[in-house]
Amino acid sequence: MAGSLAEVARRAGVSVATASRALNGSRHPVSDEIRERIALAAAEVGYAPSAIAQALVTRKSRIIGVIVGDIVDPYFAEITRGAEDVARRAGYLTIVCNTDRAPATELAYLRLLHDYRAEGVIFAGGGQVAAGAGSASAAQLSEGAQLSEAVESVRADGIRVVSLAARNFESMRVTVDDRAASYDITSYVCSLGHRRVCYVTGPPGLSTSAARLAGFQAAMADAGLSADEVHPGEFDFLSGQQVALRLVGRPLPDAVICANDESAIGVLTTLRQAGVDIPGEVSVAGLDDTRVSRFVDLTTVSVPMYERGAIAARHILDAGPSAAGDLVLPHRLVPRGTTARRRSSGSKRQRRETPLTAATEAR
Amino acid sequence: MAGSLAEVARRAGVSVATASRALNGSRHPVSDEIRERIALAAAEVGYAPSAIAQALVTRKSRIIGVIVGDIVDPYFAEITRGAEDVARRAGYLTIVCNTDRAPATELAYLRLLHDYRAEGVIFAGGGQVAAGAGSASAAQLSEGAQLSEAVESVRADGIRVVSLAARNFESMRVTVDDRAASYDITSYVCSLGHRRVCYVTGPPGLSTSAARLAGFQAAMADAGLSADEVHPGEFDFLSGQQVALRLVGRPLPDAVICANDESAIGVLTTLRQAGVDIPGEVSVAGLDDTRVSRFVDLTTVSVPMYERGAIAARHILDAGPSAAGDLVLPHRLVPRGTTARRRSSGSKRQRRETPLTAATEAR
DNA sequence: TTGTACGCGTTATCAT
DNA sequence: ATGATAACGCGTACAA
Numbered sequence: 001m002a003g004s005l006a007e008v009a010r011r012a013g014v015s016v017a018t019a020s021r022a023l024n025g026s027r028h029p030v031s032d033e034i035r036e037r038i039a040l041a042a043a044e045v046g047y048a049p050s051a052i053a054q055a056l057v058t059r060k061s062r063i064i065g066v067i068v069g070d071i072v073d074p075y076f077a078e079i080t081r082g083a084e085d086v087a088r089r090a091g092y093l094t095i096v097c098n099t100d101r102a103p104a105t106e107l108a109y110l111r112l113l114h115d116y117r118a119e120g121v122i123f124a125g126g127g128q129v130a131a132g133a134g135s136a137s138a139a140q141l142s143e144g145a146q147l148s149e150a151v152e153s154v155r156a157d158g159i160r161v162v163s164l165a166a167r168n169f170e171s172m173r174v175t176v177d178d179r180a181a182s183y184d185i186t187s188y189v190c191s192l193g194h195r196r197v198c199y200v201t202g203p204p205g206l207s208t209s210a211a212r213l214a215g216f217q218a219a220m221a222d223a224g225l226s227a228d229e230v231h232p233g234e235f236d237f238l239s240g241q242q243v244a245l246r247l248v249g250r251p252l253p254d255a256v257i258c259a260n261d262e263s264a265i266g267v268l269t270t271l272r273q274a275g276v277d278i279p280g281e282v283s284v285a286g287l288d289d290t291r292v293s294r295f296v297d298l299t300t301v302s303v304p305m306y307e308r309g310a311i312a313a314r315h316i317l318d319a320g321p322s323a324a325g326d327l328v329l330p331h332r333l334v335p336r337g338t339t340a341r342r343r344s345s346g347s348k349r350q351r352r353e354t355p356l357t358a359a360t361e362a363r
Numbered sequence: 364m365a366g367s368l369a370e371v372a373r374r375a376g377v378s379v380a381t382a383s384r385a386l387n388g389s390r391h392p393v394s395d396e397i398r399e400r401i402a403l404a405a406a407e408v409g410y411a412p413s414a415i416a417q418a419l420v421t422r423k424s425r426i427i428g429v430i431v432g433d434i435v436d437p438y439f440a441e442i443t444r445g446a447e448d449v450a451r452r453a454g455y456l457t458i459v460c461n462t463d464r465a466p467a468t469e470l471a472y473l474r475l476l477h478d479y480r481a482e483g484v485i486f487a488g489g490g491q492v493a494a495g496a497g498s499a500s501a502a503q504l505s506e507g508a509q510l511s512e513a514v515e516s517v518r519a520d521g522i523r524v525v526s527l528a529a530r531n532f533e534s535m536r537v538t539v540d541d542r543a544a545s546y547d548i549t550s551y552v553c554s555l556g557h558r559r560v561c562y563v564t565g566p567p568g569l570s571t572s573a574a575r576l577a578g579f580q581a582a583m584a585d586a587g588l589s590a591d592e593v594h595p596g597e598f599d600f601l602s603g604q605q606v607a608l609r610l611v612g613r614p615l616p617d618a619v620i621c622a623n624d625e626s627a628i629g630v631l632t633t634l635r636q637a638g639v640d641i642p643g644e645v646s647v648a649g650l651d652d653t654r655v656s657r658f659v660d661l662t663t664v665s666v667p668m669y670e671r672g673a674i675a676a677r678h679i680l681d682a683g684p685s686a687a688g689d690l691v692l693p694h695r696l697v698p699r700g701t702t703a704r705r706r707s708s709g710s711k712r713q714r715r716e717t718p719l720t721a722a723t724e725a726r
Numbered sequence: 727t728t729g730t731a732c733g734c735g736t737t738a739t740c741a742t
Numbered sequence: 743a744t745g746a747t748a749a750c751g752c753g754t755a756c757a758a
Contacts, residue, residue, distance in 0.1 A: 002477070002520045004750090004751055004752085005751065005752060005753095006751075006752090014728075014729085015728065015729045015730075016729090016730095016751090016752075016753095017728070017729060017730080017731095017753085017754080018727085018728060018729075020752065020753060020754085021728090021753090021754095024752090024753085026753085026754095028727090028728095028754090029727060029728095030727075030728085031727065031728090034727085034728085046516050046519075048474070048477045048478055048516075048520070049478055049751090049752080050419075050478065050480065050750085050751050050752070051475075051478040051479045051480070052415055052418045052419050052424060052479060052480055052750090052751080052752095053419055053734090053750070053751035053752040053753090054751080054752060054753075055415045055734095055752095056413070056415050056416055056419055056733095056734050056735070056736095056750090056751080056752075056753095057733075057734050057751080057752050057753050057754085058734090058752085058753070059734075061415060070444065071434060071440050071443055071444055071447070071459075072437060072440040072441055072444050072654060074435060074437075077434050077435040077440055078435055080434055080459065081433065081434055081435050081461060084434070084459060084460075084461050085461070088460075088461070088468075088472075091475065093458050093475065093479065094458060094459055095456050095457065095458060095459075096434075096443065096447060096457055096458075096459045097447075097451075097457075098444060098447050098448070098451070105451075109451075111411070112414075112454065112456065114365070114411045115411055115412055115413065115414040116414045116415065116456065117413065117414070117415055153409050153411075156409075157365045157411070237654075237655055237658045238658060241658055266658065269632070269658070269659055272635060272636075273635075273660075291435060291600075292600055295600045295601060295604055295629065295632070296632055297636075367734090367735055367736090368735060368736065369735075369736095377744075377745085378744065378745045378746070379735090379736080379737095379745090379746095380737085380738085380744070380745060380746075380747090381743085381744055381745075383735095383736065383737065383738090384737095384743095384744090387736085387737085389737090391743085391744095392743060392744095393743070393744085394743065394744090397743085397744085412735085412736080413734085413735050413736070415734090415735080415736095416734070416735035416736045416737090416750090417735080417736055417737075418736095418750095419734090419735080419736075419737095419750050419751070419752095420735085420736045420737045420738080420749075420750050421736080421737065421750090422750080
């Protein structure tokens with residue numbers, strides 16, 4: 001039913017060339033009379049320009065791909081929303097590619113996007129980092145090499161790739177200093193007087209997890225505190241919940257810092273449900289500044305996801321030589337209601353009023 | 364740099380026809396020797412088949428679109444994930460289309476997908492329902508008519524459209540009985556002995572909101588209770604939070620039921636933060652069974668989003684005459700920890716023990 | 727201002 | 743088993 005340009009031209013009694021010029025945004029002049037005839041004919045046959053054919057001849061697919069771990073994860077969803085917003089306004093299509101962080105799936109999707117001649121692809125998440133001593137190390141290395149090779153091939157074809165976190169292949173980068181962000185939130189929590197602070201990590205082997213953990217450890221070291229209460233997590237609510245459940249049986253820590261907001265909300269919610277007063281008894285902090293974090297009043301650090309997605313997309317569309325080097329956006333500490341000054345340790349459970357020691361008060 | 368089929372053929376000393384047959388999944392026989400020569404040449408030039416060209420000649424774009432309100436909303440994210448999962452396994456691309464429920468944007472996206480000859484489009488959310496007395500009623504009606512017309516045109520072109528909620532255009536449907544789901548959760552809450560139960564609605568004018576509100580009202584009526592404490596909401600966390608804040612100053616209701624999980628989590632979190640015991644003092648229930656609802660132990664009703672997305676996508680791919688009529692999936696009440704039997708009203712604030720009246724205990 | 731004709735990269739038909 | 747060649751629907755020199 002979708003009339004082709006040829007059909008429209010025939011009905012309007014003009015050549016396909018003029019029809020093309022009249023219907024699509026061509027700077028080529030067309031007389032108003034003919035233009036109207038064509039518009040009419042187009043409406044009659046319900047003409048819908050074949051973006052496929054246009055892409056083929058124009059060599060511009062108006063397609064961008066966003067490779068994410070899981071679109072259900074707010075972190076990735078916000079990035080995707082940012083990218084889609086600018087893509088939509090430009091008449092571009094946004095492909096969402098869930099990979100569950102599996103390099104093989106990333107590779108498969110990259111190839112598919114290559115086949116579709118996507119104009120650009122955004123790697124939203126971090127990548128696997130060479131594991132120190134893993135049994136699957138060889139396979140992973142090979143996968144990493146394959147991906148890196150594929151990225152190179154894709155870039156050679158003029159497809160613009162930009163990554164939003166550390167990856168082991170070359171590409172434009174629109175990132176944030178994860179290590180510094182983690183360092184900042186940690187020092188902030190320490191500055192509140194907390195001494196025993198736990199940490200919930202992100203998935204092992206992920207560059208982002210590593211950077212954030214490193215930031216935590218560095219800040220703790222600089223504060224003269226021990227950073228040995230590190231619980232493995234997976235960036236999800238469940239991880240936080242499980243850690244919280246384990247925490248609640250024993251003497252509570254002063255604070256728990258999580259590698260991301262999802263897991264922080266997990267510990268926050270679970271701890272509160274267990275009757276723990278947050279931030280009265282223990283402070284909780286995350287990292288991301290996800291949309292819901294604002295609502296639950298979680299103190300965290302903003303590492304603008306939406307903006308990074310939008311900027312990445314814009315970079316892809318502004319095909320110009322704006323290939324300016326990497327971009328590292330500023331992060332911003334967002335102190336909110338889930339953290340507070342440490343109360344004297346004695347007052348925690350027994351509610352006994354103990355004067356603060358000078359040492360605790362100092363900074 | 365991406366070698367074309369012609370180039371590969373030339374380097375292998377064969378015709379494009381054979382190259383095509385060897386490289387892509389063709390049942391046509393090709394001698395092993397030549398097949399290898401072609402594979403080699405393809406590898407040398409880094410051949411990547413042009414899905415665009417294939418789509419043009421094949422008339423199969425291997426593209427499906429998912430029209431959602433906002434991908435950041437877990438409801439839509441889970442639907443999208445379901446669709447993408449089956450699309451990916453079939454080598455299809457999934458386009459995300461955020462519309463913020465604006466009919467104009469839906470229309471624009473539908474047209475764009477039409478241009479790309481998407482093989483199918485999934486309308487994930489409900490639609491605007493003819494408002495009783497609105498000033499913008501005329502404009503909306505026109506927009507509704509336009510969309511409905513566009514859907515018809517698109518379907519005439521062989522594009523399969525399936526909606527996951529009530530819409531005012533014809534299409535296959537993979538839905539759930541929202542009214543019944545809402546009725547069920549409401550009667551469940553009432554069966555717990557609660558009498559004063561508030562409701563937080565979804566966005567006005569939305570078919571889904573209307574169905575769910577109707578279910579609530581019907582159940583309340585059937586329970587002989589008054590359903591006049593209805594607070595307007597927007598399906599988001601903020602709505603729930605605001606309602607909770609308003610509730611907390613005055614005598615608390617027995618329970619509050621929300622049109623969806625997001626807003627339910629909003630009231631749950633906010634109420635708890637305000638020191639209200641859930642479900643001790645007030646019960647809270649939602650509707651959707653979103654992923655995080657499982658974690659916060661919210662009682663709700665499952666209206667399988669992931670499955671609906673997956674089924675819709677499968678329907679699009681199985682282009683066969685499986686155009687079986689509409690499908691309405693079963694919903695399932697999921698009682699969890701945010702609801703409990705009503706405690707005697709007197710014990711709520713003053714903790715005064717008052718014997719339950721027979722009337723309260725009866726059912 | 728309008729029309730002709732070629733090419734974009736593939737698949738498919740028909741010979742060979 | 744392999745090879746020409748005609749579409750697919752459109753943009754765009756180039757010609758008129």
